[in-house]
Amino acid sequence: MRELHGKPRHRRRRTALVTGAPLAVAAAGALVYGTAFGAFGEDAEPRAAAAPAPAAAPAWADDAADGFASVHAQGQKGTYGGRDGKTVTVRTLADLEKYATAREPYVIVVAGTIAVDPKGKEIKVASDKTIVGAGTAGHIVGGGFFLGRGVHNVIIRNLTIRDAYRGTWNDKEHDWDAIQMDGAHHVWIDHNDLRHMADGLIDSRKDTTHVTVSWNRLSDNNKTFGIGWTENATADLTIHHNWFRETEQRNPSTDNVAHAHLYNNYLQDDAGTRITSSYGSYARGRTKMVLENSYFKGVNNPVVKDSSAALVRRGNVFSGTSGRNESGGTAFDPKTYYKYALDRAADVPALLKSGAGPRSSLGAAAGARAAGRVLTVAKDGSGRYTSVQKAVDAVPAGNTSRAVIRVAPGTYRETVEVPANKPHVTVEGTGSSRKDTVIVFNNAAGTPKPDGSGTYGTGGSATFAVEADDFTARNLTVSNDFDEARNQKLDGHQAVALRTAADRVRLDSLIVSGDQDTLLLDTAGKDRPGRVHLTNSYVIGNTDFVFGRATAVIDKSVLTLKKRWDGTSAGYVTAPSTAAGRKGFLITRCTVNGDVAARSFHLGRPWHAGGDATLDPQTTVRDTVLSAAIKPGPWTDMGGFSWKDDRFAEYRNSGPGAGGPRGDRPHLTDAQATSQETADWLGDWKP
Known part of the structure; x- marks a missing residue:
């Protein structure tokens, strides 16, 4: 992108943003990042070093667990289920049992309601399996699943498991659970609806360990989620983003658990219903529990610990609760085991009401694939x-x-363009790390085209260009390795690695690397929408290295600052050219760092492409860790246009580069911040 120095047409300065008292730093426990490629490297998303999956494997079958289920232990590198096997669709109990008990890995898609006979039967599950509901259609009625000793690498996802109840509320005769685990390890239970069973919804027993339970709805039950049945304090479990509603006890109950990490859960007990909570989360025996940023509404005895347990509690919300609410002792730091990001406790009820339980985007894609x-x-x-x-x-x-284009590990020196008439394309690397599959080229804006028709220009220099809607890229490196030092005589050093000019573009687990103008987030036209969601990624560059007119969210990623070709430290993270009335760039829950001099980089400047004074550039940086490289006055003018006439703001940032609100450093108020979140940017699109 070229900076224009022509005479600008100035607009009246707006005063929508205000300065005021410093706002609270984001809650403890946010993602912690290392140097480039560290925190999101090979160990962040464990993948088996196997050949590309067969053609039938759906894209979501590559999903791997987070939390303790992602930790390498007991000879198992994380939890990824049956990803390396065939995908089969089942509609009968006989077929479900056939594939669940097989020795080979399978992705088993449950495409309807399966009644379990006899009632209460728990289907035995062997290692290396993914059992997933097809959208919201997968129901298991009257029974559940059993994972025995040594069973490992199992995903149970997107199912409704219900109605084994036998009419006795505190049933002592029927040990009929939705999911029972006795001595299993590396299990991921995600996005399920579990309810109305004779005994527990989840029982994690007899030293079952390295379990993550996430984004489930658990309801209408007595003994909901029990953990223990052992004298050994060896189990490690992560329980996050679950909605416990109208459940009497064990929400969960943890007995002799070495590390129990509970965060962003919602425990709800409404008054006047037939079920009244006995207690919420319980730590007993030699359990060490960390309970963070959860929301308790109307729960009796919301947090209970016995004298031998350790329970550290922080950032939780208690609304209308009563009775015991306890903590004490020294537990552990979850960040020493894995990376994670906390949502605000106040946001948890709305987040889980909309996001917990089965999702239509999971499982159902198998048929489309x-x-x-x-x-x-x-x-x-x-x-x-x-x-x-x-x-x-x-x-x-x-x-x-x-x-779906599945790209094996290797370096592909080429340019790639996905044209506008080819929507619904996914390009994904199949390596164990995003570093394994590299797409790289070295065109710059001033590079002559081979046919003699001129130079490429900034947009044309892109190594990878996306012009088609509904595009996804994941587990890749996209790079432009144009050598500025050796091409000083070239007119035009802008060298784009990745350019998007489309709507609903999902970028996940990428490395996007370059120098000047690395990542161009654009639209197909000034009047066309262009929403982009980039997450769990690295973006590396120096001058205006995130730029364009797209409506883009950069979430849970690292923006790494590089020195210029001559070793100097100076640059700009963003250069938005947002159209009036649209959203620009939202950088949230990220880290901005790099091996550059202190106070040498701006967070952004307004790019009025072509000197267009009608544009209204916007960058918001919130809940982000800023290194000392960021200037105290983080915004600056460009091309004769003042940043103060456009939309630049911060909110709840931390780190040595953060600063309180003042005239040259505007902050959102709490009220303004509620309308500058991911959902506001993406609208009806939920990637």
Whole structure:
């Protein structure tokens, strides 16, 4: 992007942002980052070092657990279920049992309601399985699942498991659980609806460990979630973003658990209903529990510990609760085991009401994937194509079902363009790390085109260009390695790694690397929407290295600052060129760091492309850790346009580069911040 120095047409300065008292630093426990490629490297998303999955494997089958289920232990590198096996769809109990008990890995899609006979039967599950409901259609009625000793690497996801209840509230005769685990390890229980069972909804027993329970709805039950049945304090569990509603006890109860990390859960007991809570979260025996940023509403005895347990409590909200609410002792620091990000406790009820339980985007995609296409790319010829662009070329124009391009590890020196007439494309690396699959080229704005028709220009220099809606990229490195030092005579050093000019673009687990103008987030036209969601990624550059007119959220990522080609430290993180009436860039829950001089980088400046005074550039940086590289006055003018006439603000940032609100450093008020969150940026699109 070129900076224009022509005479600008100034607008009246707006005063929507205010300065005031410093706001609270984001709650403890946010993501902690190291140097580039550290925190989000190979160990962050464990993947088996296997050949690319068969063509039938749906994209979500690559999802791996977070929390303690992601930790490498007992010979198991995280939890990824049946990802390396075939995908099968089942509609009968016989087929479900056939594949659940098989020795081979499977992704088992439950595509309807399966009644368990006899009632209360717990289907035995073998290792290396993913059992997932097809959208919201997968129901297991009258029974559940059992994982025995030594069973490992199992995902149970997106199912409704219900109605084994036998009419006795405190049932002592029927040990019929939705999910029972006796001595299993590396289990991920995610996005399920568990309710109305004869005994527990989840029982994690007999030294079952490395379990993550996330984004589930648990309701209408007595003994909800019990953990223990052992004298050994060896189990490690993460329990986050679960909605406990109208459950009497064990929410959860943890007995002799070495490390129990509970965060962002919602425990709700409404008055006047037939179920009244006995207690909420309970730590007993030699349990060490950390309980963070959860919300307790109307619960009796919300937090209980016995004298031998340790329970550290922080950031929780208690509304209308009564009775015991206890803490004490020394527990542990979850961040020494894995990375995680906390949502605000006040946001938890709304977050879980909309996000917990089965989702239509999971499981149901299996049918679309089978009906669409899977294209494999490998440098060594083992895939169908040897270049990424050849695979893109093979996608039919106007395709209505998702085409997934799976790229084997290797370095692909090429440029890639996904044209506007090929929506619904996913490009994903199949390596164990985003560093394994690299797409790289070295065009710059001033590089002459081979056909002699001129130079590429900034947008045309992109190594990877996305012009098609509903695009996804994941587990890749996209780089522009143009050498500025060796090309000083070239007119135009802007060198884009990744350019998007489309709507509903999902970028996950990427490294996007360059120098000047690394990441161009654009739209197909000034009047066209262009929403982008980038998460769990690294973006590396120096001058205006995140720029454009898209409506973009950069979440839980690292923005790494680089020195210029001559070793100097100076630059700008963002250069938005937002159209009036639209959202610009939202950087949230990120870290901005890099090996550069202190106070040498601005967070942003307004890019009025072509000198267009009607544009209204916007960057908001919130809940983000800022290194000492950020200038005390983090915003600056550009091309004769004052940043103060546009929309630049911070909210609840921390770190040595953060600063309180003042005239040259505007902060959002709490009220303003409620309308500058991810959902406000993405609207009806929920990636």
